[in-house]
Structures are given as C-alpha cells and as structure tokens.
Amino acid sequence: xxxxxxxxNLWSLPHDxxxxxxxxxxxLYNLIVIRNQQAKDSEEWQKLNYDIxxxxxxxxxxxxxxxxxxxxxxxxxxxxxxxxxxKLSTMSDSKNTRKAREMLLKLAEETNxxxxxxxxxxxxxxxxxxxxxxxxxxxxxxIASQTYPKKxxxxxxxxxxxxxxxxxxxxx
Numbered sequence: 595x596x597x598x599x600x601x602x603n604l605w606s607l608p609h610d611x612x613x614x615x616x617x618x619x620x621x622l623y624n625l626i627v628i629r630n631q632q633a634k635d636s637e638e639w640q641k642l643n644y645d646i647x648x649x650x651x652x653x654x655x656x657x658x659x660x661x662x663x664x665x666x667x668x669x670x671x672x673x674x675x676x677x678x679x680x681k682l683s684t685m686s687d688s689k690n691t692r693k694a695r696e697m698l699l700k701l702a703e704e705t706n707x708x709x710x711x712x713x714x715x716x717x718x719x720x721x722x723x724x725x726x727x728x729x730x731x732x733x734x735x736x737i738a739s740q741t742y743p744k745k746x747x748x749x750x751x752x753x754x755x756x757x758x759x760x761x762x763x764x765x766x
Contacts, residue, residue, distance in 0.1 A: 622649055625645055629642035656709070657677060660677055663707075667733055667737065676725075686723050693726055693731075694719050695719060697725075698718055701718075706743065
C-alpha cells in the first residue's frame with residue numbers, strides 16, 4: 595500500500611495528495627510506469643528509479659525555496675497552504691492571470707529559484723496568483739532576487755549529458 599501511495603503522489607512527498615496533473619506530473623508518472631515495466635533491480639530499472647528520485651528531489655528543493663521566502667515574508671503559518679495546489683484550485687481573479695504569468699517568468703529568468711532550464715510548472719502560477727491577491731508578489735520577487743540571485747556563467751551540471759526534463763541547481 596505504501597509504494598502505491600508513493601506512486602500516486604506525483605508532486606514531492608509521500609501521502610501528499612496536493613498534486614495536479616500538469617505536464618511535469620505526467621513526465622514523472624510516465625517514468626514510474628516505464629520503471630514498473632522493467633525487471634526490478636535491472637540496470638534500466640535502477641536508472642529510472644534514480645531519475646524518479648532525482649526529479650522528486652529537485653521538486654522538493656524548489657518547494658523548499660518557495661517556502662523559505664514565504665516564511666521570510668511573514669507567512670510562517672500559511673506557507674504550506676499557499677503552496678498547496680490541487681485539481682480544485684482556481685485563480686483568485688482571472689484578471690491576475692497575465693500578471694501572474696509575467697511574474698513567474700520574471701522569477702524564472704532573473705533568479706535561481708528554479709533550476710536551469712526548468713519547465714515552468716502551472717502549480718507555481720497558482721501560488722503567484724495567491725501572492726498577487728495578498729499584495730505580496732513584488733516583495734516575494736525582491737526576496738527571491740536577493741536570496742537566489744541569477745549567477746551568469748554558472749554551468750549546468752547536466753550539460754553534455756543525456757537530455758532529461760530536469761537539471762541540477764546551481765548553488766545559491
């Protein structure tokens with residue numbers, strides 16, 4: 595039962611049901627399905643298992659970075675709920691969608707809150723929308739820029755290696 599719960603969890607933590615079926619979730623799901631079709635402990639199974647573990651680890655790191663900034667903003671009690679996105683989550687105001695997308699793109703381009711070449715997750719669009727509704731998006735960006743500044747010329751650890759959908763973080 596535990597392994598099955600872990601495989602249903604496509605976000606980051608076992609027993610966390612706050613996932614959505616976004617592209618990054620489907621990538622992880624597909625890796626799990628392919629791994630489960632392999633002979634357990636075969637070389638291919640071990641490679642896929644490592645890829646799954648690595649992807650989850652990167653997701654945990656991204657979530658941890660966001661949580662740290664939210665806590666720095668004074669949202670210690672609300673950080674987990676602000677980061678929780680489910681299939682039932684909606685944008686607070688459809689007028690904020692464009693602004694939320696722009697802010698998310700700005701975070702990706704001007705900070706290292708996401709790993710290099712990270713495909714932006716729809717999940718964080720909902721989080722940015724919540725920050726806009728709380729009038730905290732600009733301050734979030736300011737703290738993210740200071741805490742995780744973009745460092746030009748930092749090589750990506752996955753350069754030259756097999757293409758994957760996730761890459762390693764540059765150090766903060």
